[in-house]
Amino acid sequence: MLKKQLRVGMIGYGFMGRAHSNAYKQVGQFFPSQHEVLLKAACARNEAEVKKFAAQWGYESTETDWRKLVARPDIDVIDICTPNNMHKEIALAAAAHKKAILCEKPLAMNTAEGREMVAAVEAAGVPNMVWYNYRRIPAVTLAKKLIDEGRLGRIFHYRAKFLQDWTIKADLPQGGQGLWRLDVAAAGSGVSGDLLAHCIDTSLWLNGRLDSVCAMTETFVKERLHNLTGKVEKVGIDDACTFMGRYANGSLANFESTRYARGHKAAYTFEINGENMSLFWDLHDLHRLQVFDYKDEGKIRGWKSVHVTDNSPDHPYMANWWVPGLAIGYDASFTHQVADFIQGLETGTPAAPTFRDALETQAVLDAVLESARSEKWVTVAKD
Numbered sequence: 001m002l003k004k005q006l007r008v009g010m011i012g013y014g015f016m017g018r019a020h021s022n023a024y025k026q027v028g029q030f031f032p033s034q035h036e037v038l039l040k041a042a043c044a045r046n047e048a049e050v051k052k053f054a055a056q057w058g059y060e061s062t063e064t065d066w067r068k069l070v071a072r073p074d075i076d077v078i079d080i081c082t083p084n085n086m087h088k089e090i091a092l093a094a095a096a097h098k099k100a101i102l103c104e105k106p107l108a109m110n111t112a113e114g115r116e117m118v119a120a121v122e123a124a125g126v127p128n129m130v131w132y133n134y135r136r137i138p139a140v141t142l143a144k145k146l147i148d149e150g151r152l153g154r155i156f157h158y159r160a161k162f163l164q165d166w167t168i169k170a171d172l173p174q175g176g177q178g179l180w181r182l183d184v185a186a187a188g189s190g191v192s193g194d195l196l197a198h199c200i201d202t203s204l205w206l207n208g209r210l211d212s213v214c215a216m217t218e219t220f221v222k223e224r225l226h227n228l229t230g231k232v233e234k235v236g237i238d239d240a241c242t243f244m245g246r247y248a249n250g251s252l253a254n255f256e257s258t259r260y261a262r263g264h265k266a267a268y269t270f271e272i273n274g275e276n277m278s279l280f281w282d283l284h285d286l287h288r289l290q291v292f293d294y295k296d297e298g299k300i301r302g303w304k305s306v307h308v309t310d311n312s313p314d315h316p317y318m319a320n321w322w323v324p325g326l327a328i329g330y331d332a333s334f335t336h337q338v339a340d341f342i343q344g345l346e347t348g349t350p351a352a353p354t355f356r357d358a359l360e361t362q363a364v365l366d367a368v369l370e371s372a373r374s375e376k377w378v379t380v381a382k383d
Contacts, residue, residue, distance in 0.1 A: 003033075003034055003035055003036040004034055004035050004036070005035070005036050005038050005076070006035045006036065006037045006038065006076055006077060006342065006345075007038045007040040007074055007075050007076045007077065008024055008037060008038065008039055008040055008041075008075070008076070008077045008079055009040055009041045009042075009043065009063075009069045009070070009072065009075040009077065009078050009079065009099075010039070010041070010042045010043065010059065010079045010081060011043045011044070011066045011069065011078065011079065011080055011081060011082055011090060012043075012044060012079075012080070012081030012082045012104075013042060013044050013049060013050055013053035013081075014081065014178070016081045016104050016131070017042075017053065017081045018057070019331065019334050020079055020081060020102070020131070020334060020338075021039065021057040021059075022057075022331055022334065022335075023331070023334035023335040023337065023338045024037045024039055024338060025037075025039070025057070025058065026331075026332075026335045027335050027338040027339050027342070030320045030321060030335060030339075031320050031335070031336075031338075031339035031342075033339070033342045033343065033346060034346055035342050035345065035346070037338070037342075038060070039057060039058050039059040039060065040059065040060050040061065040072075040074060040075055041054075041059055041060065041061045041062060041063055041069055041072065041075060042054040042057070042059040042061075042062050042063075043062065043063040043064065043065070043066050043068075043069040044062075044064065045064055046064075047062070047064050050062045050063075050064065066082075066086075066090055066093075067093065070090065070093045070094050070097050070099065071097055075099060076099065076100060077099060077100045077101070077102060078090065078091075078094040078099045078100070078101050078102070079101075079102045079103075080094075080101065080102070080103040080104055081104050082104070083180040083186040083187065084106060084108065084109055084186065084187050084188050084193065085109055085185060085186050085187075085188065087103055087104070087107065087108050087109075087113070087117070088108050088109070088113045088116060088117055091103060091117045091120065091121070091128075091355075092116065092117065092120045094126075095120040095121045095123070095124040095126055096120070096124065098124060098126055099126060100126050100127040100128065100345075101121060101126060101127070101128045101129075101355075102128075102129050102130075102131060102341065103117075103128070103129070103130050103131065103355070103358075104130075104131050105130050105131055105132050105197050105198070105201070105358065105361075106130075106188075106193045106197040106358070106361065106362055106365060107130050107355060107358040107359060107361070107362050108188075108362060109188035110188060110362065110366055111359065111362045111363050111366045111381060114355070114358070114359045114362040114363075115359065115383065117355050117359075118355045118356050118359050118383075121354075121355050122355075122356070127341070127344065127345055127350060128350075128354055128355045129337070129341050129344075129350075129351060129352075129353065129354060129355075130353050130354070130355060130357070130358035131334070131337065132197075132198060132201040132202070132353050132358065132361075133333040133334050133336075133337050134198055134201075134202050134268070134283075134333060135201070135202060135205055135333075135352075135353070136317070136333045136334075136336035136337050136340065137286050137287075137330075137332075137333045138287065138308045138309075138315055138316045138317050138318055138328070139281055139286060139287055139288060139289040139306075139308040140202065140281055140289075141316035141317065142289055142306070142308050142314075142315060142316055143206060143272070143279050143281060143289055144205065144206055145316070146277070146279065146291075147206055147207070147272070147274075147279075151274075151276065151277050151293075152272065152274025152275065152276055152277045152278075152279070153274050153275030153276040153277070154249075154250075154274060154275040155207060155247075155249060155251045155272060155273070155274045155275075156251050156252065156273050156274065156275070157251060157252050157253075157254070157271070157272070157273040158203050158206070158207045158247065158251055158252070158253050158254075158270070158271075158272050158273075159253070159254040159255070159270065159271050160199040160202070160203060160254075160255050160256075160268075160269065160270040160271075161199070161255070161256040161257065161267065161268070161269055162191070162195035162196065162198060162199055162256075162257045162266075162267065162268045163256070163257070163258055163261035163264035163267040163268075164191075164195065164258070164259045164261065164264055164265060164266060164267075165259065165260065165261050165262045165263060165264050165265065166259055166265070167182065167221075167239060167259040167260065168259070168260055168262060170221050170224075171225075172221075172224065173224055173225040173226065173227050174224040174225070174226050174227070174233070174235060175226045175227040175228045175229075176227030176228055177227075179227060181194055181237070182224065182235065182237060183226070183228075183236075183237070184235075184236030184237045185236075187237055189237055189238060189365065189369060190217075190219070190237030190238035190239055190241070190259070191237075191238055191239065191240060191241050191257040191258060191259055192217065192238055192241045192257065192365055192368055192369060193365055194257075195257040195259075195268075196241055196255060196257040196365070196368070197361055197365060198268065199255055199257065199268070199270065200255070200361045200364050200365065201353060201358070201361045202270060203253065203255075203270070204360055204361060204364070205352075205353070206270075206272065207247055207249065207251060207272065208247055208248050208249050209247065209248040209360070209380075209382075210245050210246070210247055210248070210253060210364050210380050211245070211246050211247065211248050211379065211380060212245060212246050212367075212377055212378065212379050212380060213243050213244070213245040213253070213364065213367050213368050213371050213377070213378055213380065214243060214244050214245065214371050214376070214377045214378070215241060215242065215243030215244075215367075215368040215369070215371040215372040215378075216241070216242055216243070216372050216375075217238035217239075217240065217241045217369070217372040218238065218239060218240045218241075219235050219236075219237065219238060219239050220239045220240070220260055221235060221239070222234065222235055223235060238369075238372070239258065239259055239260055240256075240257070240258035240259070240260055241255075241256075241257050241258070241368065241372070242255065242256045242257075243255050243368050243371065243372075266283060266284075267282075267283070267284065268282075268283040269281065269282045269283065275294075276293070276294045276295060277291065277292060277293050277294060277295075278291070278292040279291055279292075280303075283330075286329070286330065287307060287308050287309055287327040287328065288305050288306065288307055288308065289305075289306045289308055290303050290304070290305055290306070291303065291304045291306055292304070307325070307327075309322075309324055309325055309326060309327055309328075310324045311323065311324055317332070317336050317339075320339075337351075356383075359383060360383075363380050363381045363382070363383070364380050366381070367379070367380045367381065
Protein backbone atom coordinates (compact mmCIF):
# COMPACT_ATOMS: atom_id res chain seq x y z
CA MET A 1 0.00 0.00 0.00
CA LEU A 2 1.31 3.43 -0.96
CA LYS A 3 1.77 5.48 2.19
CA LYS A 4 0.78 9.09 2.58
CA GLN A 5 3.75 11.36 3.16
CA LEU A 6 3.93 13.52 6.27
CA ARG A 7 6.55 16.14 5.44
CA VAL A 8 8.02 17.81 8.53
CA GLY A 9 9.48 21.29 8.82
CA MET A 10 11.43 21.72 12.06
CA ILE A 11 12.07 25.19 13.50
CA GLY A 12 14.93 25.04 15.99
CA TYR A 13 17.82 22.62 16.43
CA GLY A 14 18.52 22.47 20.16
CA PHE A 15 17.88 19.69 22.65
CA MET A 16 14.19 19.42 21.82
CA GLY A 17 14.91 19.56 18.09
CA ARG A 18 17.06 16.48 18.49
CA ALA A 19 14.47 14.69 20.64
CA HIS A 20 11.72 15.35 18.12
CA SER A 21 13.87 14.44 15.12
CA ASN A 22 14.78 11.12 16.72
CA ALA A 23 11.08 10.40 17.27
CA TYR A 24 10.24 11.10 13.62
CA LYS A 25 12.97 8.70 12.51
CA GLN A 26 11.93 5.96 14.96
CA VAL A 27 8.15 6.04 14.71
CA GLY A 28 7.78 4.16 11.44
CA GLN A 29 10.05 1.37 12.65
CA PHE A 30 8.09 0.65 15.82
CA PHE A 31 4.60 2.04 15.12
CA PRO A 32 3.76 1.30 11.46
CA SER A 33 0.95 3.41 10.03
CA GLN A 34 -0.54 4.65 6.78
CA HIS A 35 1.90 7.59 6.87
CA GLU A 36 5.57 7.90 6.02
CA VAL A 37 7.34 10.67 7.93
CA LEU A 38 9.81 12.67 5.85
CA LEU A 39 12.25 15.12 7.42
CA LYS A 40 11.81 17.77 4.75
CA ALA A 41 13.44 20.91 6.15
CA ALA A 42 15.14 22.29 9.25
CA CYS A 43 15.14 25.99 10.02
CA ALA A 44 17.24 28.25 12.26
CA ARG A 45 18.91 31.65 12.01
CA ASN A 46 22.46 30.27 12.16
CA GLU A 47 22.98 28.84 8.68
CA ALA A 48 26.12 26.87 9.47
CA GLU A 49 24.62 25.25 12.55
CA VAL A 50 21.29 24.39 10.97
CA LYS A 51 23.07 22.79 8.00
CA LYS A 52 25.11 20.70 10.40
CA PHE A 53 21.94 19.69 12.27
CA ALA A 54 20.13 18.85 9.04
CA ALA A 55 23.00 16.69 7.81
CA GLN A 56 23.20 14.78 11.08
CA TRP A 57 19.47 14.03 11.29
CA GLY A 58 18.72 13.57 7.61
CA TYR A 59 16.68 16.66 6.74
CA GLU A 60 16.51 17.22 2.98
CA SER A 61 16.94 21.00 3.09
CA THR A 62 17.40 24.03 5.34
CA GLU A 63 15.99 27.52 5.78
CA THR A 64 17.16 30.49 7.85
CA ASP A 65 13.80 32.31 7.78
CA TRP A 66 10.92 30.47 9.44
CA ARG A 67 8.40 32.44 7.39
CA LYS A 68 9.75 30.88 4.21
CA LEU A 69 9.56 27.44 5.78
CA VAL A 70 5.95 27.91 6.86
CA ALA A 71 4.96 29.06 3.37
CA ARG A 72 6.57 26.13 1.55
CA PRO A 73 4.00 23.94 -0.25
CA ASP A 74 6.11 20.83 0.31
CA ILE A 75 5.71 21.02 4.12
CA ASP A 76 2.73 19.40 5.89
CA VAL A 77 3.72 19.77 9.55
CA ILE A 78 5.44 22.63 11.35
CA ASP A 79 7.29 21.62 14.51
CA ILE A 80 7.94 24.63 16.76
CA CYS A 81 11.08 24.08 18.86
CA THR A 82 11.86 27.72 19.57
CA PRO A 83 11.97 29.88 22.70
CA ASN A 84 8.51 30.49 24.11
CA ASN A 85 8.20 34.07 22.86
CA MET A 86 8.15 32.84 19.26
CA HIS A 87 5.45 30.17 19.65
CA LYS A 88 2.45 32.39 18.98
CA GLU A 89 3.71 34.16 15.85
CA ILE A 90 4.87 30.95 14.21
CA ALA A 91 1.71 29.05 15.13
CA LEU A 92 -0.56 31.77 13.76
CA ALA A 93 1.37 31.83 10.48
CA ALA A 94 1.39 28.04 10.23
CA ALA A 95 -2.37 27.89 10.82
CA ALA A 96 -2.91 30.53 8.13
CA HIS A 97 -0.98 28.30 5.71
CA LYS A 98 -3.09 25.29 6.75
CA LYS A 99 -0.17 23.38 8.27
CA ALA A 100 -0.51 20.84 11.05
CA ILE A 101 1.38 22.09 14.10
CA LEU A 102 3.36 20.42 16.85
CA CYS A 103 4.48 22.98 19.44
CA GLU A 104 6.92 22.71 22.33
CA LYS A 105 5.65 23.43 25.82
CA PRO A 106 4.46 25.61 27.39
CA LEU A 107 1.97 26.57 24.72
CA ALA A 108 2.64 30.32 24.96
CA MET A 109 3.99 33.14 27.10
CA ASN A 110 0.63 33.53 28.83
CA THR A 111 -3.05 32.59 28.61
CA ALA A 112 -3.95 35.53 26.36
CA GLU A 113 -1.44 34.38 23.74
CA GLY A 114 -2.63 30.82 24.16
CA ARG A 115 -6.20 31.83 23.42
CA GLU A 116 -5.10 33.44 20.16
CA MET A 117 -3.29 30.27 19.18
CA VAL A 118 -6.29 28.07 20.00
CA ALA A 119 -8.60 30.33 18.03
CA ALA A 120 -6.26 30.27 15.02
CA VAL A 121 -5.83 26.49 14.79
CA GLU A 122 -9.52 25.82 15.40
CA ALA A 123 -10.60 28.37 12.80
CA ALA A 124 -8.15 26.89 10.30
CA GLY A 125 -9.16 23.32 11.18
CA VAL A 126 -5.55 22.14 11.35
CA PRO A 127 -4.32 19.25 13.51
CA ASN A 128 -2.36 20.49 16.52
CA MET A 129 -0.58 19.13 19.56
CA VAL A 130 1.74 20.30 22.35
CA TRP A 131 4.78 18.25 23.36
CA TYR A 132 3.86 17.26 26.91
CA ASN A 133 5.67 13.97 26.45
CA TYR A 134 5.54 12.59 30.01
CA ARG A 135 1.93 11.53 29.46
CA ARG A 136 3.30 8.91 27.09
CA ILE A 137 5.76 7.12 29.32
CA PRO A 138 4.09 3.69 29.67
CA ALA A 139 4.11 3.70 33.49
CA VAL A 140 2.40 7.12 33.53
CA THR A 141 -0.14 6.01 30.93
CA LEU A 142 -0.81 2.91 33.05
CA ALA A 143 -1.50 5.20 36.01
CA LYS A 144 -4.09 6.97 33.87
CA LYS A 145 -5.75 3.64 33.03
CA LEU A 146 -5.96 2.64 36.71
CA ILE A 147 -7.50 6.00 37.63
CA ASP A 148 -10.01 5.88 34.76
CA GLU A 149 -11.03 2.37 35.83
CA GLY A 150 -11.93 3.77 39.25
CA ARG A 151 -9.32 1.65 41.02
CA LEU A 152 -8.21 4.48 43.31
CA GLY A 153 -11.70 5.43 44.44
CA ARG A 154 -12.02 8.95 45.73
CA ILE A 155 -8.75 10.85 45.29
CA PHE A 156 -7.47 12.90 48.23
CA HIS A 157 -4.00 14.15 47.27
CA TYR A 158 -1.86 14.86 44.22
CA ARG A 159 1.73 15.94 44.84
CA ALA A 160 4.53 16.48 42.37
CA LYS A 161 8.02 17.92 42.24
CA PHE A 162 10.58 18.69 39.52
CA LEU A 163 14.06 19.52 40.78
CA GLN A 164 17.21 20.65 38.98
CA ASP A 165 20.43 22.42 39.98
CA TRP A 166 21.93 23.86 36.81
CA THR A 167 21.50 27.58 37.61
CA ILE A 168 23.15 27.68 41.04
CA LYS A 169 26.05 29.79 39.70
CA ALA A 170 25.73 33.53 40.18
CA ASP A 171 28.06 34.17 37.24
CA LEU A 172 25.86 32.22 34.79
CA PRO A 173 24.62 34.75 32.21
CA GLN A 174 21.09 35.08 30.86
CA GLY A 175 19.88 35.29 27.27
CA GLY A 176 21.17 34.01 23.97
CA GLN A 177 21.75 30.51 22.69
CA GLY A 178 21.18 27.87 25.36
CA LEU A 179 20.41 30.37 28.12
CA TRP A 180 17.13 31.86 26.90
CA ARG A 181 15.31 30.06 29.72
CA LEU A 182 16.86 32.57 32.14
CA ASP A 183 15.62 35.55 30.11
CA VAL A 184 12.04 36.54 30.94
CA ALA A 185 11.59 38.22 27.55
CA ALA A 186 12.19 34.89 25.79
CA ALA A 187 10.81 32.43 28.33
CA GLY A 188 7.97 34.34 29.98
CA SER A 189 8.65 32.59 33.27
CA GLY A 190 11.25 30.39 34.91
CA VAL A 191 10.81 26.99 36.49
CA SER A 192 7.04 27.44 36.55
CA GLY A 193 6.74 27.38 32.76
CA ASP A 194 9.71 25.12 32.17
CA LEU A 195 9.34 22.42 34.82
CA LEU A 196 6.01 22.89 36.60
CA ALA A 197 4.24 22.98 33.25
CA HIS A 198 5.03 19.29 32.81
CA CYS A 199 3.83 18.47 36.33
CA ILE A 200 0.64 20.47 35.88
CA ASP A 201 -0.21 18.95 32.50
CA THR A 202 0.25 15.42 33.84
CA SER A 203 -1.87 16.21 36.89
CA LEU A 204 -4.74 17.70 34.87
CA TRP A 205 -4.71 14.61 32.66
CA LEU A 206 -4.68 12.23 35.62
CA ASN A 207 -6.75 14.09 38.21
CA GLY A 208 -8.87 16.67 36.42
CA ARG A 209 -9.27 20.43 36.64
CA LEU A 210 -7.45 22.61 39.18
CA ASP A 211 -9.83 25.24 40.55
CA SER A 212 -7.59 27.45 42.71
CA VAL A 213 -3.96 27.86 43.73
CA CYS A 214 -1.79 29.59 46.32
CA ALA A 215 1.85 30.00 45.33
CA MET A 216 5.19 31.51 46.20
CA THR A 217 8.21 32.04 43.98
CA GLU A 218 11.80 33.13 44.54
CA THR A 219 14.58 34.48 42.35
CA PHE A 220 17.78 33.71 44.22
CA VAL A 221 20.13 35.57 41.87
CA LYS A 222 18.59 38.97 41.25
CA GLU A 223 20.92 40.20 38.48
CA ARG A 224 22.86 38.48 35.73
CA LEU A 225 24.95 39.52 32.76
CA HIS A 226 22.78 39.49 29.63
CA ASN A 227 24.51 37.91 26.65
CA LEU A 228 22.55 39.95 24.10
CA THR A 229 23.11 43.40 25.62
CA GLY A 230 26.44 42.88 27.37
CA LYS A 231 24.99 44.54 30.47
CA VAL A 232 24.16 43.28 33.94
CA GLU A 233 20.35 43.23 34.04
CA LYS A 234 17.60 42.27 36.47
CA VAL A 235 16.53 38.64 36.34
CA GLY A 236 12.80 38.40 35.70
CA ILE A 237 12.22 34.66 35.92
CA ASP A 238 11.48 32.49 38.95
CA ASP A 239 14.27 30.19 40.14
CA ALA A 240 11.94 28.27 42.44
CA CYS A 241 8.18 27.89 42.74
CA THR A 242 5.96 26.01 45.13
CA PHE A 243 2.19 26.02 45.25
CA MET A 244 -0.77 24.28 46.79
CA GLY A 245 -4.17 24.04 45.25
CA ARG A 246 -7.58 22.45 45.14
CA TYR A 247 -8.90 20.28 42.32
CA ALA A 248 -12.49 20.26 41.09
CA ASN A 249 -12.86 16.73 42.52
CA GLY A 250 -12.03 18.05 46.00
CA SER A 251 -8.51 16.64 46.21
CA LEU A 252 -5.57 18.77 47.33
CA ALA A 253 -2.49 19.70 45.27
CA ASN A 254 1.09 20.21 46.40
CA PHE A 255 3.74 21.14 43.79
CA GLU A 256 7.40 22.15 43.93
CA SER A 257 9.92 23.07 41.25
CA THR A 258 13.37 24.58 41.48
CA ARG A 259 16.70 24.83 39.71
CA TYR A 260 18.46 25.23 43.05
CA ALA A 261 18.23 21.68 44.41
CA ARG A 262 21.91 20.71 44.52
CA GLY A 263 22.45 17.15 43.33
CA HIS A 264 19.31 16.91 41.21
CA LYS A 265 19.36 17.07 37.40
CA ALA A 266 15.84 15.98 36.47
CA ALA A 267 14.08 14.73 39.59
CA TYR A 268 10.44 14.56 38.51
CA THR A 269 8.10 12.54 40.70
CA PHE A 270 4.37 12.44 41.40
CA GLU A 271 2.21 10.62 43.93
CA ILE A 272 -1.56 10.20 43.98
CA ASN A 273 -3.36 9.06 47.14
CA GLY A 274 -6.82 7.60 46.73
CA GLU A 275 -9.32 5.91 48.99
CA ASN A 276 -8.34 2.43 47.81
CA MET A 277 -4.99 2.84 46.10
CA SER A 278 -1.92 5.08 45.94
CA LEU A 279 0.38 5.49 42.94
CA PHE A 280 3.94 6.84 42.79
CA TRP A 281 6.16 7.46 39.76
CA ASP A 282 9.77 8.63 39.44
CA LEU A 283 11.38 9.78 36.19
CA HIS A 284 14.69 8.31 37.34
CA ASP A 285 13.04 4.88 37.33
CA LEU A 286 10.59 5.69 34.57
CA HIS A 287 9.55 2.18 33.59
CA ARG A 288 8.26 1.38 37.11
CA LEU A 289 4.93 2.34 38.67
CA GLN A 290 4.79 2.00 42.44
CA VAL A 291 1.35 0.81 43.57
CA PHE A 292 -0.22 0.37 47.01
CA ASP A 293 -3.58 -1.41 46.88
CA TYR A 294 -5.62 -1.32 50.09
CA LYS A 295 -7.58 -4.37 48.93
CA ASP A 296 -4.49 -6.58 49.03
CA GLU A 297 -4.67 -8.83 52.07
CA GLY A 298 -2.24 -10.75 54.22
CA LYS A 299 1.25 -10.47 55.59
CA ILE A 300 2.81 -9.14 52.39
CA ARG A 301 0.50 -6.17 51.95
CA GLY A 302 2.59 -3.16 50.92
CA TRP A 303 3.90 -1.13 48.01
CA LYS A 304 4.44 -3.06 44.78
CA SER A 305 6.92 -2.13 42.09
CA VAL A 306 5.23 -2.81 38.75
CA HIS A 307 7.77 -3.15 35.95
CA VAL A 308 5.81 -1.71 33.03
CA THR A 309 7.45 -3.64 30.20
CA ASP A 310 5.00 -6.40 29.35
CA ASN A 311 4.07 -6.64 25.67
CA SER A 312 0.40 -7.30 26.43
CA PRO A 313 -2.34 -4.65 26.04
CA ASP A 314 -2.21 -4.17 29.81
CA HIS A 315 1.02 -2.18 29.49
CA PRO A 316 0.60 0.80 27.13
CA TYR A 317 2.84 1.04 24.05
CA MET A 318 5.12 -1.85 25.08
CA ALA A 319 3.79 -4.39 22.56
CA ASN A 320 5.52 -2.32 19.86
CA TRP A 321 8.95 -2.52 21.47
CA TRP A 322 11.00 -5.40 22.87
CA VAL A 323 10.30 -8.61 24.75
CA PRO A 324 8.88 -8.36 28.30
CA GLY A 325 11.36 -7.17 30.91
CA LEU A 326 13.41 -4.95 28.62
CA ALA A 327 12.97 -1.27 29.41
CA ILE A 328 12.69 1.71 27.11
CA GLY A 329 13.84 5.26 27.80
CA TYR A 330 12.95 8.94 27.88
CA ASP A 331 13.28 9.22 24.10
CA ALA A 332 10.48 6.70 23.54
CA SER A 333 7.92 9.11 25.02
CA PHE A 334 8.44 11.40 22.01
CA THR A 335 8.11 8.47 19.62
CA HIS A 336 4.82 7.58 21.29
CA GLN A 337 3.63 11.15 20.89
CA VAL A 338 4.35 11.16 17.15
CA ALA A 339 2.66 7.75 16.83
CA ASP A 340 -0.45 9.05 18.59
CA PHE A 341 -0.46 12.23 16.51
CA ILE A 342 -0.38 10.16 13.32
CA GLN A 343 -3.12 7.88 14.64
CA GLY A 344 -5.19 11.00 15.28
CA LEU A 345 -4.71 12.05 11.66
CA GLU A 346 -5.85 8.65 10.46
CA THR A 347 -8.85 8.23 12.75
CA GLY A 348 -10.02 11.83 12.81
CA THR A 349 -9.89 11.86 16.62
CA PRO A 350 -7.21 14.38 17.66
CA ALA A 351 -4.57 13.10 20.05
CA ALA A 352 -4.16 15.11 23.24
CA PRO A 353 -2.90 17.45 24.44
CA THR A 354 -4.20 19.75 21.73
CA PHE A 355 -3.64 23.50 21.92
CA ARG A 356 -6.98 23.77 23.74
CA ASP A 357 -5.89 21.15 26.28
CA ALA A 358 -2.56 22.93 26.81
CA LEU A 359 -4.41 26.23 27.31
CA GLU A 360 -5.71 24.83 30.60
CA THR A 361 -2.15 24.28 31.81
CA GLN A 362 -1.32 27.83 30.71
CA ALA A 363 -4.20 29.17 32.79
CA VAL A 364 -2.91 27.34 35.86
CA LEU A 365 0.58 28.77 35.27
CA ASP A 366 -0.81 32.29 35.04
CA ALA A 367 -2.78 31.77 38.25
CA VAL A 368 0.32 30.44 40.02
CA LEU A 369 2.39 33.49 39.05
CA GLU A 370 -0.44 35.89 39.94
CA SER A 371 -0.82 34.21 43.33
CA ALA A 372 2.91 34.56 44.00
CA ARG A 373 2.78 38.27 43.11
CA SER A 374 -0.33 39.03 45.12
CA GLU A 375 0.36 36.61 48.00
CA LYS A 376 -3.26 35.52 47.77
CA TRP A 377 -5.30 32.52 46.63
CA VAL A 378 -6.19 32.84 42.93
CA THR A 379 -9.01 31.14 41.01
CA VAL A 380 -7.85 29.47 37.79
CA ALA A 381 -9.47 31.02 34.71
CA LYS A 382 -11.70 28.70 32.68
CA ASP A 383 -12.24 28.90 28.92
